[in-house]
Amino acid sequence: MKILFEDNHLLGIEKPVNVPTQEDVSGDPDLLNLLKADIKERYQKPGNVYLGLVHRLDRPVGGAMIFAKTSKAASRLSEAVRSRNFDKIYVAVVRGTPPQAKGRLIHHLLKDERTNTVSVVPKGTPSSKEAILDYSVLGASSLDNELTLVRVELLTGRSHQIRVQMNAIGCPLYGDQKYGVAQNKPGQQIALWSLYVGFPHPVTTEHVKLISLPPRELPWNRWEEELYTKALTQS
Template identity: 30%
Template structure:
């Protein structure tokens, strides 16, 4: 059976695609083609940049013309847009805290997974077609929050922006601020937690722990914290600023200083038949919220966005008498 192919064409590299490798650029536009096929097309001179032969690792510049040779029709078929249920679409749009041509910042609700996994059929990554807002590009996640953590989550609107933001997160130029209610009152009330951590496999999925002296494959983790308010010695409101991004870092760090996050049963301990992360009369949901994010905007300046507390945390704050300032409007300077 013969395979229909597309004719030779030229495609311009956009400003958004600057400095991307040729093979990665090719896979963005033709996701069904394999890496091996791209390398062969380059090696045989069928793919060219500004009329010249180029290898797969060539970095592209805005305005360059990439020669697209005849490809099987299947390699050029774009992934169909996944339509959402109208109610789900409205719920998704209500999450938007900020939007421009480059980024979208969401207020992820507690309980919604960021990505799929075993037994997870509904997750934010699977809903991102609903945030195209007329763009040809499907938005992309550039970081994640745990399922039970609420708050600010950044999404890139184009592949080039996704690459820039991913680099910013890796380079630690992104400032993240979390709020947590913890069981206990840290002494001293502020400071830095620096621990080696190790990943473990728990009964309900991936876990993390403070590394022991004989653990291998450990990762160093750092969090700055300060107490914003407290209710006697039993509960405290902490501001947490992670300087590294390890799995469950904030949850492990709070437990390590003897103040597990309220509702965090996996990292609480059993004492007298009760988990130390629970308090009578208060919600058993995890009390960890991504309050603020500040990051270099891909088009220049710095973007800062805040999210209001989720309902269960707002109720706990009222019960404990903590005075919470309203989230400030998003600002780019």
């Protein structure tokens, strides 16, 4: 597993696709326990290893992700998330073209725990949560004009947020078998990638930047790598 950042307080990695972030009903090996085992082996640590989960990525999503190696770091990073001092930038390949080249999406989302699905509901719906993201179009595919590469910056962290909100404007994610099943084929890998995670270090307060570029395979390789790098500085 590619390590993007590590010190005594933090562990930043590139999450592989199709690995659950934490233990779930599938019983498949999960990222949290895999990393604990890795730390235990690399540092010959006796007993249990602490690793705090600060944010999550859906199972089929890959890219930059940070974990806390101490409870103090976990608490301070969680506070950074709550105070929106924790930046998360994604790239996604969507079907169709968003109605505007850039914009802010605000929806209210309700999760059905029984089916693990999220839907857009009217404001004020009991148990619903406000979801906000900013998006901008990076470019259309020269090989398939039905595909568009977008940059997404999350301002809230709701379950399945990007997938549901982009689908709500008529642009389901490439490969999304849950929210874009009518336009995607079975077996296609969802095209959503955690490009950047940035936050103040919980101890030193220096700004930590984790960067992970998507793999050079379909559909990501339909755009030049420089475009992904450009997305890091675009506002």
